[in-house]
Amino acid sequence: MSEHSALVASMSSHARELQKLSGPGVDSWKNRRHLLDTKDLSTDELQTLVRAATICKEMMHSGEGPQPLLTSRTIANLFYENSTRTRSSFELAAKRLGATVINLDIASSSVAKGETIVDTGRTLAAMAVDAFVQRHNCSGSAMQIARELGDRVHIINAGDGWNGHPTQALLDYFTMLEVRGSVKGAKIAIVGDITHSRVARSNMWLLTKMGADVHIAGPPTLVPPELSSLGVTVHNKLEPAIEGASFIIVLRLQLERQKQGLIPSIGEYRRVYRMDHARLKLAAEGAKVMHPGPMNRDLEITHALADDAEKSLVLTQVGNGVAVRMAVLYLLLAR
Amino acid sequence: MSDKILIKSGLILDPATNTEQRSDIRIAGGEIVERGSELNANAEEQVIDADGSWISCGFIDIHTHLRDLGQKDKEDIHTGTKAAAAGGFTTVVSMANTDPVIDNGMTFSMYLQKIAERAVIEVLPVAAVTKGLAGQELTNMVELSEMGAIAFSDDGKPIQNMTVLRRALEYARLTGKLIISHAEDLDLSEGGSMHECALSTELGLQGITYASETVAVARELEIVRLTQAPYHFTHISCASSLDLIRRAKVEGLPVTVDVTPHHLALTAEEVAEYNTNAKMNPPLRSGRDRSELINAIKDGTITAIGTDHAPHTKLEKSRPFVEAPFGITGLETAFSVVYEALVVQNYISILELIKLLTIGPARILDLPVPSLHMGSPANLCIIDPRIQWTYESAKGQSKSTNSPWDHKKLHGKVTCTIYKGQIVYRSEPISV
Numbered sequence: 001m002s003e004h005s006a007l008v009a010s011m012s013s014h015a016r017e018l019q020k021l022s023g024p025g026v027d028s029w030k031n032r033r034h035l036l037d038t039k040d041l042s043t044d045e046l047q048t049l050v051r052a053a054t055i056c057k058e059m060m061h062s063g064e065g066p067q068p069l070l071t072s073r074t075i076a077n078l079f080y081e082n083s084t085r086t087r088s089s090f091e092l093a094a095k096r097l098g099a100t101v102i103n104l105d106i107a108s109s110s111v112a113k114g115e116t117i118v119d120t121g122r123t124l125a126a127m128a129v130d131a132f133v134q135r136h137n138c139s140g141s142a143m144q145i146a147r148e149l150g151d152r153v154h155i156i157n158a159g160d161g162w163n164g165h166p167t168q169a170l171l172d173y174f175t176m177l178e179v180r181g182s183v184k185g186a187k188i189a190i191v192g193d194i195t196h197s198r199v200a201r202s203n204m205w206l207l208t209k210m211g212a213d214v215h216i217a218g219p220p221t222l223v224p225p226e227l228s229s230l231g232v233t234v235h236n237k238l239e240p241a242i243e244g245a246s247f248i249i250v251l252r253l254q255l256e257r258q259k260q261g262l263i264p265s266i267g268e269y270r271r272v273y274r275m276d277h278a279r280l281k282l283a284a285e286g287a288k289v290m291h292p293g294p295m296n297r298d299l300e301i302t303h304a305l306a307d308d309a310e311k312s313l314v315l316t317q318v319g320n321g322v323a324v325r326m327a328v329l330y331l332l333l334a335r
Numbered sequence: 336m337s338d339k340i341l342i343k344s345g346l347i348l349d350p351a352t353n354t355e356q357r358s359d360i361r362i363a364g365g366e367i368v369e370r371g372s373e374l375n376a377n378a379e380e381q382v383i384d385a386d387g388s389w390i391s392c393g394f395i396d397i398h399t400h401l402r403d404l405g406q407k408d409k410e411d412i413h414t415g416t417k418a419a420a421a422g423g424f425t426t427v428v429s430m431a432n433t434d435p436v437i438d439n440g441m442t443f444s445m446y447l448q449k450i451a452e453r454a455v456i457e458v459l460p461v462a463a464v465t466k467g468l469a470g471q472e473l474t475n476m477v478e479l480s481e482m483g484a485i486a487f488s489d490d491g492k493p494i495q496n497m498t499v500l501r502r503a504l505e506y507a508r509l510t511g512k513l514i515i516s517h518a519e520d521l522d523l524s525e526g527g528s529m530h531e532c533a534l535s536t537e538l539g540l541q542g543i544t545y546a547s548e549t550v551a552v553a554r555e556l557e558i559v560r561l562t563q564a565p566y567h568f569t570h571i572s573c574a575s576s577l578d579l580i581r582r583a584k585v586e587g588l589p590v591t592v593d594v595t596p597h598h599l600a601l602t603a604e605e606v607a608e609y610n611t612n613a614k615m616n617p618p619l620r621s622g623r624d625r626s627e628l629i630n631a632i633k634d635g636t637i638t639a640i641g642t643d644h645a646p647h648t649k650l651e652k653s654r655p656f657v658e659a660p661f662g663i664t665g666l667e668t669a670f671s672v673v674y675e676a677l678v679v680q681n682y683i684s685i686l687e688l689i690k691l692l693t694i695g696p697a698r699i700l701d702l703p704v705p706s707l708h709m710g711s712p713a714n715l716c717i718i719d720p721r722i723q724w725t726y727e728s729a730k731g732q733s734k735s736t737n738s739p740w741d742h743k744k745l746h747g748k749v750t751c752t753i754y755k756g757q758i759v760y761r762s763e764p765i766s767v
Contacts, residue, residue, distance in 0.1 A: 118653055138655030139539040140609030147608075148653075161657065163539030201539055225542065226533035 007068050014059040015067035018330060021052060029331035034146045034155040037164035038206035046173070046210065052327035053174050053320070059096065060323055070099035073333050076129045077103045079158070080117065080136040085293060085318070086158050086168075090133045093325035099333070102129070117141060118148045125152045131333055132156065139163035139198075154332050162196050168292050169202035171324040173210070175317050176247055179288055184211035187284070189241040190232075191273060192251030192300055193222040193262075199292045200251060204230050217241035218251075218273070221262045238273050245283045249290045250275050250301050266299060276302040280311060288313045338756045339363045341376045345385030345717060347707055350690035360390065362713040365756035370709060381758075383751060385717050389685070392705035393425025393456070393714035393754060394692040396666065397593050398490070398515075398569050398641030401427070401458065403449055404442075405434035410646040410734045413453040415666070417732035418644070420760035422666040423692075423716035423749035425456045428641075428700065431463040432491035438463035438474045443482050456754045457714075459485035459700070464503045464514060468492040471499060473506055480510035485700060488515035490569065493551065495521055497558055504564035513700065515567045516555055518576065519617065523547035528657050530603040530618040538609065540656065543618050545573040552576040556583050556590070565589040567699055570643050572598050572617035574627035581636045591699045593639040594628050596669045597739065600676040601625075605739060609656040612739045615645065616661035629682050632691065639695035642669045646735030664738045667731050670718065671745035679746055685720075713756040722748040732760075 008016070025048030032045070041049075059067065075094045077087050087103065094101045106120060117136065124132065131154040134142055139161030146155040159165040176183055188207055194200045194216055207214050208231040216227060217235045227234050235241045242248050253269060263269050275289055289305060290313045297303045306312055340362040347356050347370075361369035361380075376382045401415035410418075412429075419427045431437040437446055443462060450458045462484035466472045468491065476487060487507060493516065494500045507514055524547035529535050531542020552568065556579060559566045568580060571592050583590050597615065602622050605613035613619060631637045645662025652659050665672075670692070677683050693705050707715060725744050728736035752760040 116650065116653055117655065136655065138657045140657075141655045143609055144655060161539050161655075162541075198539060201537075224536035225531055226536055229533040230537065 011067055012059065012062065012064045014055050014062060014064070015069055018052060018055050018069065021048065023048065026331070032332065033150055035166050035328055035332060036142045036146060036155065036157045038166045038169045038202045038209075039164075041206070043209065046206070049170060049324070049327055049331065050174055050177060052331055053324045056326035056330070057320065057323035059326070066096050066098045068098045069330055070094070070097040070333055072335070073130045074100040074102070074128065075131045075133060075329070076124050077101065078106060078120070078124070078132050078134045079104065080106050080134070081159070082107065083135055083159070086135065089318075089321045090158060090325050092322050093329055096322070096326055097330055099329065117145055121145050121149045121153070125149055130154060131329070133158045135159045137161055156328065156332065159198055161198065162201070163198055164202045165198040166202050167321070167325050167328055168199050169206045170328065171317055171321045172203055172249065172290060172292070173206055174324050175290065175313055175320050178316070178320075179313070180246065183207060185213065186247070187213045187215060187245040188247045188249070189215045189217065189245040190249045190251065191217045191238055191241060191275070193253055193257060194218045194227065194251070195222050195224045196254065197251050199249075203249060204232055208232065215241040215245065219263055219269070222257065238279065239282055242279060243282045245287055247288050247290060248275060248280070248283060249292070252292065252294065253296060253300050255296075270299060274300055274302065276305055277308070280305065287311070290314065290317055293318065338365065339377065339380045340383060340753065340756065340758070341374060341380045342383045342385050342390065342717065343374070345388050345390040347390045348686055348689050349707060350686050350694050351704060351706055353686055355686065360707065362753065362756050365713055367707060367709055367711050367713050383717065387719065387721060388750065389718045389720060390707065391423070391689045391716055391718060392693045392707055393716055393752065394423045394670070395426040395428075395696040395702070395705070396424050396642050396644070396669070397428050397639050397696040397699060399427040399429050399644045399666065400432070400646065400662070401429040402433065402646060403453075404446070408648050408734070411453060412449050412458065413455065414732060414734045415644070415646070416454045416456045416458060417760070418664070418666040420456050420752045420754065421732045421749065422669050423718065423752055424666060425714040425716070425752065425754045427456065427458055428485055429458050429460045430490045431461045431488060432468055436463050436468050437461070438466050438468070440475060440478050440482060443479055443484070447483060455759045461486050461488045461490075461515065463487065464489045464494060465499065470494045470496055473503055476506055476512075477509050480512050484512060486513040486515050486567070488517070490515060490517040493517045493519045493521065497554055500555065500558050501562060504558060504562040504566065507564055513565050513567050515569050517570065518548050518551035518555055518568055520547045520550045523550060528614060529606045530620050532603055532621060534603055534606065538606070545575055545620065545624070548573050548617055549575040549579065552579050556580070556588065559583070559588050559590055563589065567591045567593070569593050569641055570595050570598065570617060571637070572620050572624060572628070574624045577627055577631045577636055581631070581634070584636060591639070592631070592637045593641040593696070593699070594632070594637050595641060595643045596665055596672040596676070597663060598625065599628055599640075600672050601739060610739065611652045611654070611656055611659035612663055612737050612741065614656060614659055614661055615643070615663050629677065632677070632683060638691065639699055640669070640673055640691045641696070642666050646733055647737050648735060652737045662737070664728070664733050664735050667733065668726055668738060668740045668745060670749055671724075671747050672740065674720070674747040675745065713753055715753050716749050717751040718747060719750050720747045722750070724748050
């Protein structure tokens with residue numbers, strides 16, 4: 001038995017299923033080097049991603065160990081901004097596929113010494129790292145690093161400033177599809193601080209592309225100008241946005257927004273925008289509430305609603321995050 | 336180097352008389368000594384064939400950052416003036432936001448000494464209006480003016496307190512010098528890195544609203560009305576600011592305006608891929624703002640083009656968009672950019688463009704009106720309108736390369752610049 005066939009024989013049926021995926025979407029993923037945002041993903045690629053994530057989710061819950069799908073690959077988690085949950089989600093995803101993972105919390109090391117993100121990237125690329133999972137507080141930093149080093153490494157954007165967080169949008173989309181087979185024509189509300197939200201932007205690109213009717217609500221001081229040019233309907237108050245909605249994505253409110261004078265007080269925010277069971281009654285029958293986390297309980301969402309297993313998808317999102325990130329890593333990095 | 340030059344067969348563009356005349360020019364002793372057709376070269380004369388080219392008075396840049404002192408990594412007076420010469424400029428007005436700031440006699444005299452040592456063309460330095468550009472205490476304006484400050488400006492860190500601006504305009508009467516305004520309300524623009532528009536929303540960048548400029552223009556115009564002191568608005572970028580200034584000029588207020596080549600040629604769309612070489616302050620605005628800037632040139636509201644040449648290092652410009660500094664270089668590309676944007680596109684004539692680069696800024700700054708008559712100082716440039724060239728910033732004269740026109744094809748080129756009878760720039764021959 002050759003080494004290769006030995007490896008295949010050791011794989012689970014799910015892993016083999018993943019390898020057998022085919023179709024135009026699979027080919028586009030093979031030709032793709034980076035995942036910078038949902039903006040440039042084709043519908044074929046999205047369908048393939050969902051199929052792959054479905055298999056990855058079964059892998060996760062089958063009790064099987066790491067599969068030798070990315071054993072030759074090294075992935076660096078480059079987090080210039082703290083994020084325990086996104087980083088551990090990516091780390092788990094990579095390890096379940098057999099990849100080597102290194103974690104770099106750079107906020108405290110080389111940047112403090114004056115090294116640029118391009119320098120840090122070059123250093124890691126020189127160590128033959130295959131892919132960067134990068135989180136940075138500046139919009140456009142993922143595109144920038146892809147422009148500088150994209151011929152040597154694959155870039156996966158794990159959040160760049162206010163611009164994009166594609167894997168969060170993909171896991172939100174995957175979670176929605178588990179509830180109802182398609183988002184086409186579904187009313188989906190995104191509520192809260194839109195201006196500073198990469199989650200909102202990546203979701204708007206993805207959900208409008210897939211035919212959802214996306215409605216936005218947030219304090220006018222936290223909704224960026226000309227937002228409707230992205231193909232969404234913008235409301236000031238919460239109620240018209242969630243009325244008849246199938247999904248409500250509640251965004252985290254950063255407490256510093258009050259200090260910046262963007263909202264008068266937390267109490268006022270609660271009064272107008274906090275999601276609770278009473279407001280949820282305005283939404284469609286069986287509507288679900290989602291949140292990218294971490295939640296400010298009783299600020300943007302009530303304690304009771306956040307923990308209502310029937311109405312809240314928050315923990316499902318977290319679990320699906322690992323499956324979706326496995327799918328992304330596999331589709332981008334499998335040889 | 337010979338100081339005797341004969342320029343043959345060029346078309347002399349003279350916006351003062353609104354004429355174009357084919358003529359030879361003889362230069363000796365730093366002056367134009369003879370003009371006429373079919374002049375014969377003397378043995379010791381260097382002959383420049385300008386057949387098919389235009390000849391203009393040397394350009395005057397009313398807004399340049401030459402850096403030097405503590406920022407020699409970005410630019411120094413030598414490289415900055417070489418870049419200016421390559422762009423056809425024989426005079427640049429250098430801004431005071433150097434490190435240290437030119438806000439006292441000692442720093443100013445040091446800067447004058449550097450100019451004497453390093454400049455290849457004329458540098459007219461601006462001094463700060465307030466100490467440390469802090470917008471609070473006035474500098475020793477009389478002392479600085481007597482030492483040679485051409486004007487006063489807190490460009491880069493605009494005065495926010497209108498009482499301070501009022502006092503500056505009142506006190507400046509002692510000097511007879513102009514105050515140059517970078518009009519910006521810093522509260523309205525705080526945190527922004529590009530023009531506020533649909534694209535800033537799409538890119539997740541905090542916008543800089545047009546109102547940050549227009550609000551400042553509005554309140555500063557009231558201080559001009561109050562003091563009746565001459566006042567110059569530099570790098571105006573918004574249609575709404577022009578509306579206010581146009582009305583003020585009709586009313587007779589002593590205000591003038593310049594615009595940059597980049598605001599005339601580019602719009603906010605240039606930022607689309609987080610291009611830090613399209614990041615400057617004021618930011619590139621909308622297409623409508625751009626057309627209104629051109630209209631304001633046509634109706635005479637804007638009478639000068641100033642580059643706002645603002646060199647920054649590669650390292651600084653390779654930071655993420657939000658963190659990269661504002662500013663682009665512009666001296667070497669200025670003529671070609673505005674020639675394409677205004678003349679090739681048929682908005683104004685070449686004579687009108689030359690006026691914006693010569694007589695226009697001279698009048699604002701109360702300088703002698705430049706000319707190419709006999710007896711005038713030999714400050715001129717030769718332009719070949721037939722040349723299509725690709726700008727390679729790395730091969731340019733400036734130390735910095737932060738230009739949105741790097742690797743871009745440009746139309747029309749300055750091929751030679753002469754300052755006080757000396758050739759300070761001559762391009763490599765380019766086949767037409």
